[in-house]
Every structure is written in structure tokens, then in C-alpha cells.
Amino acid sequence: MPAMVILFVALAVLFLFFSFSKKLWRGVEDWFHVYQFLKVPQHNHTTLQENHLYRKVSLYLHSLASIEDSDFTTLLTGKKHNDILLCLGPNQTIQDRFLGATVFWHNQTDADDGADQNPQFNRARAFVLKIRKVDKRRILRPYLQHIHAVADDIEQQGNRDLRLFMNTAAAAQGGGRWRSVPFTHPCTFETLAMESDLKNRVKSDLESFLRAKQYYNRLGRVWKRSFLLYGPSGTGKSSFVAAMANFLRYDVYDIDLSKVPSDSDLKLLLLQTTPKSVVVVEDLDRFLAEKSTAVSPSGMLNFMDGVVSSCCGEEKVMVFTMNSKEHVDPNLLRPGRIDVHIHFPLCDFTAFKTMANNYLGVKEHKLFPQVQEIFQNGASLSPAEIGELMIANRNSPSRAIKSVITALQTDGDGRGSGSPIVRHTGEDDVDEPDAVMCGEGLHTVKDLRKLYGFFRLKNTRRSPSSNTSSMPSPLR
Numbered sequence: 001m002p003a004m005v006i007l008f009v010a011l012a013v014l015f016l017f018f019s020f021s022k023k024l025w026r027g028v029e030d031w032f033h034v035y036q037f038l039k040v041p042q043h044n045h046t047t048l049q050e051n052h053l054y055r056k057v058s059l060y061l062h063s064l065a066s067i068e069d070s071d072f073t074t075l076l077t078g079k080k081h082n083d084i085l086l087c088l089g090p091n092q093t094i095q096d097r098f099l100g101a102t103v104f105w106h107n108q109t110d111a112d113d114g115a116d117q118n119p120q121f122n123r124a125r126a127f128v129l130k131i132r133k134v135d136k137r138r139i140l141r142p143y144l145q146h147i148h149a150v151a152d153d154i155e156q157q158g159n160r161d162l163r164l165f166m167n168t169a170a171a172a173q174g175g176g177r178w179r180s181v182p183f184t185h186p187c188t189f190e191t192l193a194m195e196s197d198l199k200n201r202v203k204s205d206l207e208s209f210l211r212a213k214q215y216y217n218r219l220g221r222v223w224k225r226s227f228l229l230y231g232p233s234g235t236g237k238s239s240f241v242a243a244m245a246n247f248l249r250y251d252v253y254d255i256d257l258s259k260v261p262s263d264s265d266l267k268l269l270l271l272q273t274t275p276k277s278v279v280v281v282e283d284l285d286r287f288l289a290e291k292s293t294a295v296s297p298s299g300m301l302n303f304m305d306g307v308v309s310s311c312c313g314e315e316k317v318m319v320f321t322m323n324s325k326e327h328v329d330p331n332l333l334r335p336g337r338i339d340v341h342i343h344f345p346l347c348d349f350t351a352f353k354t355m356a357n358n359y360l361g362v363k364e365h366k367l368f369p370q371v372q373e374i375f376q377n378g379a380s381l382s383p384a385e386i387g388e389l390m391i392a393n394r395n396s397p398s399r400a401i402k403s404v405i406t407a408l409q410t411d412g413d414g415r416g417s418g419s420p421i422v423r424h425t426g427e428d429d430v431d432e433p434d435a436v437m438c439g440e441g442l443h444t445v446k447d448l449r450k451l452y453g454f455f456r457l458k459n460t461r462r463s464p465s466s467n468t469s470s471m472p473s474p475l476r
Helices: 002-031 052-061 065-069 133-156 196-210 213-219 237-248 263-271 284-290 297-305 307-312 349-360 368-376 383-392 397-411 445-462
Strands: 035-041 073-077 084-088 093-098 101-111 123-132 163-167 178-182 224-230 251-255 277-281 316-322 340-343
Touching: 035 052, 035 133, 052 101, 052 123, 052 133, 065 084, 065 093, 093 133, 101 133, 123 133, 196 224, 196 237, 224 237, 237 251, 237 277, 237 316, 251 263, 263 297, 263 307, 284 297, 284 316, 297 307, 349 368, 349 383, 349 397, 368 397, 383 397
Parallel strands: 163 251, 224 316, 224 340, 251 277, 277 316
Antiparallel strands: 035 123, 073 084, 093 101, 101 123, 163 178
């Protein structure tokens, strides 16, 4: 037994000795300038634009098997709940080998000067490459090209996790104006209640855009596409944005105009967006009509197609949503600023059948002729309202369809007799299945509104200041 203890102590001493000597040798090499350090910051501190190389290095490093050997590794869940992802921890180092040379990457995370209220947000991030001077001239250029190639392969294979970016009210020193969370919206074009022909035209338009870089460059135009989505609330505009992002595999930048203090700040926000992104401005008509934003109409015009948009608009899709475009300045909607207009009307019978298939798994039903007759008489509801009724009665398709019939008869009279759909390239109705919890047996939209009003009143009584402390959902 004492021999085992002595052996264990000896092994522990040897391990500590080798670990210490290894770090000591690295320190000696650094002291005599054997290594050179190259910094890849997350943001360009001069222009505040995001450094595209930083993202590529991040994708590359997190694909290395040696990340498991880092002193501190963060474990995160992946897209599926049973997936475990390894992420390089703050201020930790990872080793890599290329063409016989060993290099080190340090994940540098420093708190900014003035990071007081939200220190977890106000941080300057960078990757620092440590490379031997004798290897630098031989491998640096091919090594960086290798990183680009691996990162591009990861993005093309769709393995990159999408992000939802939201603008903040004030910028951190040395940092950006955007804060991000994983973008996990499940909506796709396959789940949208959209005519097959229209859906194919929209998808074809987006696929053509993805392949059109050389064509746009030959014309001397910025490689971007602009969409206007307009229609009543609950008709699926935000779900369409999510489906578009999932189809393109683009990140989403959601701009809250109420947090933009000036026209120049709006330009800075656009400067800090990255290629392969969908830039969204929701409820634009409301902000312009109520003048609830510091952004002027001329500032919005420059944002849509000004010089800044031309310089940093490459490989982007711009999306603007409105409830109506009747009272909007036509200069905002002219060709060049808006390429595609899509009207999102209230639900019709075709969209209802698609929703019944998606929500209830029903392609045909004996009650469909009655529903079709009600729609033909001019009654209609929004896709969100019909979707909630189907969710509340999803265990019984017949009961769900009956509840829709009742709602159409009591709440939808005359709501489907609006103006016809205006089409440019592609547009129609889309369903938006918002995740609202409803009890079984709700038959009319009034029941849903009463239930929502009850919870809202109860919540107001509990927390009078909740309106000022809660953050609105970026995608509604």
C-alpha cells in the first residue's frame, strides 16, 4: 500500500513538472520573441463594421477536434436537445497544426472601459494567433486560405447555426450595436399556407438571387434584394421572414426603429450587419405615421438605397413590413428601393385547406363545402386567428372545423371583401401559427380575445411596471 502511494505521488510530481516546464519553455520563447502574435478583432474599431474574418475563424476553430484539449471548454446544447456542442471558453487557448507547424489561437475577451450596467454584453472580443516567426512566412498565407475554405464548406453544408440580432439603445465602447440570440424559428415555406404556384415563384426568385453575384456585378448593382410585405396583423408577414431566413440560411437583423436615435445611427447599424443576412424593419408605416422614431423620412430613403446601403449591402435581403401602404410616400416604394411587393390578405378557402392539412392533418372533410360557401359570401379571419382555433381543438378535426365555421359566422362577416391582391413577382396569404396557449373547446375569436384579456388584466395587477421592464418579441 505505501508503495502505491509513493508511485501515485511520483506520477503526480512528474505530471506537474512536465506541465510547468512546458509553460515555462513557452514563456522563455515568448520572452526571446520566438513567436509573433496576430490579432483578429470581432469589429473594426475604425468603422465599427464586423470583421468577416472573425466569423470564419470562429467557425473553423469550433470545428477542430483539439477543442476538447482546451483548459476550459463550454458545453452547450445544439439544435436538438440531445446534441452537445463544445465551445472555446473566454480567454482560453486552442492548438492547431498545419503543414508541420504548430500554432495557437487564444480567445481573447476583455471587458470594455465603461462596462458597468451589462458587463456580459460590453466586451471586446478577438482571436489572437500565436505563430513561430520561422513558420510565419512559410504557412501564414496558405493557412488563412485553409481557414476560409473550411468555414465556407461549413456554411454551404448548412451546419452553421443561424442568429437573430437585435439593436440596442446605446453602443458599448469598442463594441457593436447588435446583440444576438440563436435563431430557432421553425417556420419554412413548406409550412406556410401559400398557393403552390406562388410559393414556387418566391423560392425561385430567392434561388436566382443566390446565384446572381456575377450578374449583379456585371450590371454595376449591389447584390441585394428588397421585399415589402403588407397586410393586416396576423396574416403571416413575420412567419414569411422566418421561412425566408431558413430557406436562405441567412442570419436575421431585426431593427427596432424606436431605439435608433438618429439617421446616422441607422446607417451605422447597417454598417455592422454581415453578408448572408436578412435585414428586417417591421411596422414601417406605423413609425412614419406616428413619428415615434427619430429617423426622418429622408434618413429612411438613404437607408434603403443610399451610398451606405450600396457599400455594405452585398449579399443581403432587405424586408420591410407594413399594415397598409396607402398613406406611405410613393418614393419609399419605388423600384430600386423595393423589388418585390407581397400582399398578405385575410385567409381564404385555399389557405384554410392548407392550414387544415398542416394543423389537423386533414386534406378533405365533409364540412369543407360549408366553409367554402362562407368564404365565398365574404367572411374571413386572419390566418393567426384560424390557426389558434385549430390549435385549441387539434385533438378533434371536426370540432376544430366547426369552431372555425362558428367564428367565421360571428366574427368574420364582411372581413373578406377587401381589395384584391396586388402581385409583383409573388405574393399571397401566409399563415402565422403563433404559439399562444389556449384551452380546449374555444369556438370563436371572441373567446380567444376574452382569455387573452383576462391574463393581461391579471398580469397588470400583479406587476404595474411590466410594460417598461419587458422586451418585446423581435419576431411577432
